[in-house]
Amino acid sequence: MTDALNPLAGSHLIVAPVLLPLATAALMLLLGEGRRRFKAVVNLASTLAGLLLAVYLMQAVHARDLTLAFGVYLPGNWPVPFGIVLVLDRLSALLLVLTACIGLASLLYALARWHQAGVYFHVLFQLQLMGLYGAFLTADLFNLFVFFEVLLAASYGLLLHGGGAQRVRVGLHYIAVNLVASLLFLIGVAVLYGVTGTLNMADIAAKLPMVAEVDRGLLHAGAAILAVAFLAKAALWPLNFWLPGAYGAASAPVAALFALLTKVGVYAVLRLWTLCFPVDVGAGVSVAEPFGSWALVWGGLATLAFGAVGMLASQQLGRFAAYSVITSSGTLVAAFGFGAPALAAGALFYLASSTLAAAALFLLVELLERARQVELGPDEIDDGQDTLPAFIQSEPLPGVNLDDDEEVLIGRAIPAALAFLGLTFAVCTLVVSGLPPLSGFVAKLAMLTALLDLQRPAAWMLFALLLLSGLMAATALLRIGMRHFWTAEARPAPRLRVAETLPIGLLLAGGLGLVLQGAPILDYMGKTAASLHAPAQYITAVMSARPVPPMAGISAQESAP
Known part of the structure; x- marks a missing residue:
């Protein structure tokens, strides 16, 4: 039985995004090492079901008023704050949908050939999704750590998927960095538990005003240690040296899925910081500079500058995509x-836009490199003479466009595969650079407009860096595009499979949808931001959740209105 005022309260659908990939992974493990086609079908069906479920949850939470836009679920039926708590709100619903979209696109691309490069690809893929879904839904620090480790353990295997010395080398660096970050995570959690006596995030936020002054230093130390762990996973400078090599070495579908991993660190910082250190702490007390705000702002600015320089210096599209992820993290944190x-609100719109574009770029990398590596022999080159009219074959007319070899361009058809690559590359360029009229421009415009009202030196610096990073990204992508599409070498049109082109098209269509539905989506982002900066609603929703009475059965959950 659910709350009549809030049908999301206690709904079993809240835990479904975690249980669905877990059950799918368990089923595929029972199938053994064979039956890959059947596993592919099961994986695809489960991922698609997860997307439909995430969209439904997002619509359900958005249909409620701000004070009721929370779904609280107690899996073990223990009272708060002693048991596991899952919470669905606008922010977690947004990230569930984003995860499901990129997960589905990555899987579709992998089904072309990459899923056959390892025995347990499908199992690891589902465990990765489970860890991501759980991290966005959990409401206590210990289970956040558990889901972090689940998604990281799966990412270790996915990074090494396909083998090769380069992947092993960068994989060791990636594992070492994340193990250190996990250790810091545990230390920070232990310190916070020692100070507050709880691990439930809402309960921690409720108890912070009651922490004795003598323990404030220890509290801030624990929060800082925890933030370092999160920001290392979010690729904040100077903790992001591991990312370009790791993401550049991963296979295309894995790298696209990894575009989400840094967002988990950003989400954790945003969730805990807005809960525990809000600007408005209530009771008429306003904090102009909450604890750690300067570190987030200036650390984000440094990361944004570092990522922009890295994009400009990149000669390969894979490294550019990796640095674009760093730039995105820096922008969001700042x-x-x-x-x-x-x-x-503008930053949340940018989060969705930049993540979709980065995933599409990672998928494009392999296709563009494949087009460059395949060249025709001198006897196989088709000069196009047989397809041109006779009067053009004899002598070009004045003013007719010629290529570098002074051959007529009129009448040559652009191969469909090459046209697809060129069009999708151009769209990615517009989105990543923040040029009109696509979603990157809308996101940056929303942020730039908000920055004008802040009237702070750091705000002006972020304003300038947003414009400068867009210019650097456009310059770098123009240079990469010239090398891929405007060279005079004779190459055949690359052979692309539908399973490779469809996911890229879907990701870019999602970015286009952000523009076409810009007003309602910006409204959703605005309500999400307002809810984040009014943490009392989240705290009340979690702390008022009640376990099911024994006589009511074990299948229902109740939440006080």
């Missing part, structure tokens, strides 16, 4: 650090 709801 924007969230200001504690301004209007800026946070």
